[in-house]
Amino acid sequence: MAAPMISLKSVSKRFGTFAAVDSASFDIAPGEFFSLLGPSGCGKTTLLRMIGGFERQTEGDILIDGEAMGIRPPNQRPTNMVFQSYAIFPHLDIAENIAYGLINRGLDKASIAKKVAQALDMVRLSGLGNRRANQISGGQRQRVALARAIVCEPKVLLLDEPLGALDKKLREEMQIELRQLQKSLGITFIFVTHDQEEALSLSDRIAVMARGQVLQIDTAAALYERPNCREVAGFIGNMNFFEGRIVSIAGGVAAIEIAPGQHVRVPATNGAAPGETAIVAVRPEKIDAVATAPQGSDNVVSGRALAGSYLGDRSLLLADWREGTAPISVSLQNRRSAVDADIFTKDAELWLTWPIEAGVLLKN
Amino acid sequence: MTAQAHSSTPSSAPADFTAARPEWLDGLWLILPTLLIVLGMMVVPLIGIVVVSFWTQTGFDILPAWNLDNYRVLFTEEGALYRILIMKSLWMSLTATIAVVVLAYPMAYFMAFRIEKSKLIWIILLTVPFWTSYLLRIFAWKVILGFNGVINSGLKFVGFIDKPLEFLLYNPTAVTITLAHAWAAYAVLPIYVSLEKIDRSYLEAAQDLGDSKWKRFWRITFPLSLPGTISATLLVFIPTVGDYITPTLVGGTSGIMIGNSIVTQFGKANNAPLGAALSCIMMLAITLAVCAFLAAIGRKRLKAADI
Numbered sequence: 123m124a125a126p127m128i129s130l131k132s133v134s135k136r137f138g139t140f141a142a143v144d145s146a147s148f149d150i151a152p153g154e155f156f157s158l159l160g161p162s163g164c165g166k167t168t169l170l171r172m173i174g175g176f177e178r179q180t181e182g183d184i185l186i187d188g189e190a191m192g193i194r195p196p197n198q199r200p201t202n203m204v205f206q207s208y209a210i211f212p213h214l215d216i217a218e219n220i221a222y223g224l225i226n227r228g229l230d231k232a233s234i235a236k237k238v239a240q241a242l243d244m245v246r247l248s249g250l251g252n253r254r255a256n257q258i259s260g261g262q263r264q265r266v267a268l269a270r271a272i273v274c275e276p277k278v279l280l281l282d283e284p285l286g287a288l289d290k291k292l293r294e295e296m297q298i299e300l301r302q303l304q305k306s307l308g309i310t311f312i313f314v315t316h317d318q319e320e321a322l323s324l325s326d327r328i329a330v331m332a333r334g335q336v337l338q339i340d341t342a343a344a345l346y347e348r349p350n351c352r353e354v355a356g357f358i359g360n361m362n363f364f365e366g367r368i369v370s371i372a373g374g375v376a377a378i379e380i381a382p383g384q385h386v387r388v389p390a391t392n393g394a395a396p397g398e399t400a401i402v403a404v405r406p407e408k409i410d411a412v413a414t415a416p417q418g419s420d421n422v423v424s425g426r427a428l429a430g431s432y433l434g435d436r437s438l439l440l441a442d443w444r445e446g447t448a449p450i451s452v453s454l455q456n457r458r459s460a461v462d463a464d465i466f467t468k469d470a471e472l473w474l475t476w477p478i479e480a481g482v483l484l485k486n
Numbered sequence: 487m488t489a490q491a492h493s494s495t496p497s498s499a500p501a502d503f504t505a506a507r508p509e510w511l512d513g514l515w516l517i518l519p520t521l522l523i524v525l526g527m528m529v530v531p532l533i534g535i536v537v538v539s540f541w542t543q544t545g546f547d548i549l550p551a552w553n554l555d556n557y558r559v560l561f562t563e564e565g566a567l568y569r570i571l572i573m574k575s576l577w578m579s580l581t582a583t584i585a586v587v588v589l590a591y592p593m594a595y596f597m598a599f600r601i602e603k604s605k606l607i608w609i610i611l612l613t614v615p616f617w618t619s620y621l622l623r624i625f626a627w628k629v630i631l632g633f634n635g636v637i638n639s640g641l642k643f644v645g646f647i648d649k650p651l652e653f654l655l656y657n658p659t660a661v662t663i664t665l666a667h668a669w670a671a672y673a674v675l676p677i678y679v680s681l682e683k684i685d686r687s688y689l690e691a692a693q694d695l696g697d698s699k700w701k702r703f704w705r706i707t708f709p710l711s712l713p714g715t716i717s718a719t720l721l722v723f724i725p726t727v728g729d730y731i732t733p734t735l736v737g738g739t740s741g742i743m744i745g746n747s748i749v750t751q752f753g754k755a756n757n758a759p760l761g762a763a764l765s766c767i768m769m770l771a772i773t774l775a776v777c778a779f780l781a782a783i784g785r786k787r788l789k790a791a792d793i
């Protein structure tokens with residue numbers, strides 16, 4: 123990676139003894155669309171606000187474009203923020219709102235007017251410059267907030283759930299716009315969301331957080347295909363888990379005993395050693411379900427159907443494989459005309475199979 | 487309400503809204519008692535005052551002889567005193583009002599932005615001075631500013647002065663100080679409310695867009711607190727112009743205001759029509775002053791503040 127735009131050096135934020143953000147350390151590259159993803163209360167907003175200077179870190183430091191920020195206030199940082207509530211100033215009209223930051227940069231009136239007009243054009247709000255915040259729609263307000271931050275030409279744009287208040291359709295439209303805007307401007311975006319689909323579709327890289335900790339930072343595909351812990355695996359998409367013990371590792375493949383005498387095989391990970399407890403995680407769409415015992419498959423688990431549902435493009439199947447464990451969910455593409463119809467009847471006997479590479483070995 | 491009642495009887499024909507009584511009538515019932523009191527206790531006497539101001543006093547009788555003499559007097563040599571008094575009252579009130587707002591604003595700001603918990607306690611504390619009567623509070627100032635008062639004896643004790651300072655009491659400054667103190671709490675509340683209402687994210691956004699705290703105050707906080715600040719200004723200015731208790735007690739001869747001479751006309755001077763005319767002129771003067779104030783703020787900013 124080239125010199126990072128943002129560099130967090132074990133940044134923590136404690137409220138009393140409670141750590142809202144616990145020793146976060148990572149880099150964000152220039153021009154990257156970087157998302158902070160995690161369940162409510164995991165510290166995403168707190169982390170973002172520390173980068174913006176709205177919240178003081180209790181430990182560590184944040185470097186932006188190589189400069190240590192320390193306790194610099196927001197007005198002295200090369201960042202701008204799009205607030206979740208948009209925070210459009212109610213006593214100013216849209217054009218005045220967009221001009222707000224430009225006035226602070228000491229530009230003359232003519233160039234401010236020009237930049238405001240360009241910004242209004244960029245977010246497709248030309249002609250609404252004289253309106254006030256309460257005279258435009260939610261989506262338009264969102265774009266004003268975006269334009270107001272972008273005209274300041276920040277090195278980093280911080281966005282705290284900027285699409286949270288919009289309805290689904292508008293949200294999807296704005297996601298595309300946001301992505302295009304980011305690509306054309308080349309500004310580094312740090313985007314907070316608790317919507318995993320949004321994070322997956324928009325971001326270059328995603329940091330998954332939980333309980334103040336950054337669990338994994340990776341591309342969408344890597345997070346989905348190679349989660350590094352049970353929490354990430356469960357948070358992004360659906361995942362089936364088989365708990366067991368590693369019995370052997372040979373040729374990069376680990377065998378895990380998931381029930382007495384029953385083994386499944388997965389690619390081994392660094393540091394895994396025989397004798398340890400482990401979890402095998404398999405995505406529902408990587409499992410096949412068949413009505414007759416398969417021959418020569420890598421992994422076979424026999425079970426019983428619990429429930430099935432037909433969803434048009436695919437069918438969902440819930441199967442029980444062992445007393446006292448969570449049922450396995452299987453997503454079957456309806457591409458083949460003949461998915462075994464029998465396996466969807468309750469209590470039907472069935473076999474679940476998947477190739478070695480489909481499984482992920484996780485630490486317990 | 488209507489919608490609910492409607493949905494609970496789905497079989498009935500759609501309500502005929504044209505037959506319903508107009509909407510503005512709904513609110514009328516709520517304000518009716520107040521309206522009656524205002525009519526009986528304010529509008530009627532006010533009309534009485536206006537009417538009497540066109541009559542004439544002869545001896546002990548008030549004659550309904552319609553004329554403009556009472557008003558004419560104000561523009562002659564004899565009326566000079568009243569003209570000066572009116573101007574002086576407006577000026578003293580204005581000074582007191584400015585002092586009040588300047589005092590009250592930081593208090594309100596402190597309560598709105600610096601107090602995190604138990605704001606109610608602070609609001610209650612603010613009302614503590616009101617638990618004693620207005621008269622007592624004025625007397626307190628008399629004690630503080632008086633010839634042998636707190637300030638004079640204090641300064642004498644420390645050795646700063648040999649003789650008591652005489653300019654402290656019985657002059658317009660004493661009236662202004664007393665008025666400012668007496669009315670400060672009234673001004674804090676409206677300003678506090680409009681500061682409290684300001685969304686904190688506006689302040690953060692302003693700083694994010696490059697404002698220092700000082701700049702942010704003048705660009706965001708102050709404009710957004712204008713509704714409260716304007717109402718505080720009017721709330722203090724209007725009643726203090728006509729005040730007569732304060733000038734009576736701490737104003738001396740130089741500190742009297744128009745209220746005092748109106749009282750004199752109705753009482754000792756026994757010229758109610760002239761007193762009534764003075765009252766009317768005073769009301770007119772206040773109206774003009776308020777209009778001038780609002781015009782100075784400007785239409786645009788008033789509209790902007792009306793969020």
Ligand SMILES: Nc1ncnc2c1ncn2[C@@H]1O[C@H](COP(=O)(O)OP(=O)(O)OP(=O)(O)O)[C@@H](O)[C@H]1O
Nearest residue numbers: 137141142160161162163164165166167168169316
């Ligand atoms: N001022 C504060 N005092 C104490 N605890 C706080 C304070 N601000 C935040 N927290 C706690 O810090 C944790 C992280 O909060 P934060 O707002 O960063 O969560 P989040 O990930 O943005 O959640 P959401 O998705 O709901 O917005 C929460 O558990 C919250 O209760």
Ligand SMILES: [Mg+2]
Nearest residue numbers: 166167168282
């Ligand atoms: Mg948040």
